[in-house]
Amino acid sequence: xxxxxxxxxxxxxxxxxxxxxxxxxxxxxxxxxxxxxxxxxxxxxxxxxxxxxxxxxxxxxxxxxxxxxxxxxxxxxxxxxxxxxxxxxxxxxxxxxxxxxxxxxxxxxxxxxxxxxxxxxxxxxxxxxxxxxxxxxxxxxxxxxxxxxxxxxxxxxx
Numbered sequence: 001x002x003x004x005x006x007x008x009x010x011x012x013x014x015x016x017x018x019x020x021x022x023x024x025x026x027x028x029x030x031x032x033x034x035x036x037x038x039x040x041x042x043x044x045x046x047x048x049x050x051x052x053x054x055x056x057x058x059x060x061x062x063x064x065x066x067x068x069x070x071x072x073x074x075x076x077x078x079x080x081x082x083x084x085x086x087x088x089x090x091x092x093x094x095x096x097x098x099x100x101x102x103x104x105x106x107x108x109x110x111x112x113x114x115x116x117x118x119x120x121x122x123x124x125x126x127x128x129x130x131x132x133x134x135x136x137x138x139x140x141x142x143x144x145x146x147x148x149x150x151x152x153x154x155x156x157x158x
Contacts, residue, residue, distance in 0.1 A: 005121065006123075008127045008130065009123060009124045009125070009126065009127055009129070009130050010121055010122065010123050010124070010130065011121070011122045011124075011130060011133060011134055011138045011139075012119060012120060012121040012122070013119070013120060013139060013142060013143065013146075014117065014118065014119040014120075015117075015118050015143070015146050016111045016113075016115050016116070016117055016118070017111075017115055017116045017117075017118045017146065017149065017150040017153065018113075018115045018150060018154060019115060019116060019149075019150055019153035019154050019156075020114060020115070020116065020153075021081050021108050021109070021110055021116040022081060023153045023156050024108055024116045024118065024149065024153055025080065025081045025084075025108060026156075027149055027152065027153050027156070028084055028106060029050065029052050029084070030050070031048040031049065031050045033152070033156075034048040034050075034060065035048065036148070036152040037145055037148040037149040037151075037152050037153075038060065038062070038145065039062045039064075039145065040140075040141050040144040040145060040148070041144075041148065043062055043063060043064045043065075044062060044063045045060055045061070045062045046061045046062060046063050046068065047059070047060065047061040048060050048061075051075075051092070052075065052078060053075065053078060054075055054076065054077065054078060055074055055075065055092070055093075055094065056074065056075050056092070057072070057073070057074060057075075057091070057092040058073045058074065058075055058086045059071065059072045059073065059092075071088060072088065072091045072092070072097070073086050073087050073088040073089075073090070073091065073097075074086065074087060074090050074091060074092055074094070076103065081108060082107070082108055082109070083105070083106065083107055083108070084104075084105075084106040085103065085104070085105050085106075086103070086104050087100070087102070087103040087104070088100050088101050088102065088103075089103065089125075100125065101124070101129065101133070102122045102123060102124050102125075102129065102133065103122075103123040103124075104120065104121070104122055104123075105119075105120070105121040105123065106118070106119070106120055106121075107119040107121070118146060118149075120142050120146070122138060122142070
């Protein structure tokens with residue numbers, strides 16, 4: 001899967017995180033870590049299911065203002081410590097979702113100082129979906145998640 005950006009359908013940002021790439025990878029691929037960073041506080045992750053393989057599930061449930069939200073998806077690509085691609089377009093067993101929203105692409109590489117260059121891409125089916133996600137606060141939300149991830153991962157790597 002390519003990560004060439006299409007400005008009409010894709011949103012992205014890149015940040016250098018002060019934690020080693022292996023730790024960032026572990027945070028994204030181990031269900032015990034996901035609740036510590038995956039949604040902007042004060043929202044909470046209440047359940048996580050990970051089957052880390054192409055076609056395997058990446059299901060989360062989170063609580064937003066007292067409302068539980070289920071997100072079911074699958075992994076499309078898994079390149080250890082480098083790339084993680086998941087989508088809500090399908091659920092486990094390649095069953096199409098009724099209302100898919102996006103495909104997420106996470107790219108990780110080593111930063112010169114021992115940290116991680118972290119790129120998050122949200123790929124949408126249409127420009128309208130991209131615009132909706134942007135107006136929902138993609139940059140602030142995913143930026144907050146990256147900050148929470150960095151803080152949590154630094155605690156694991158010390």
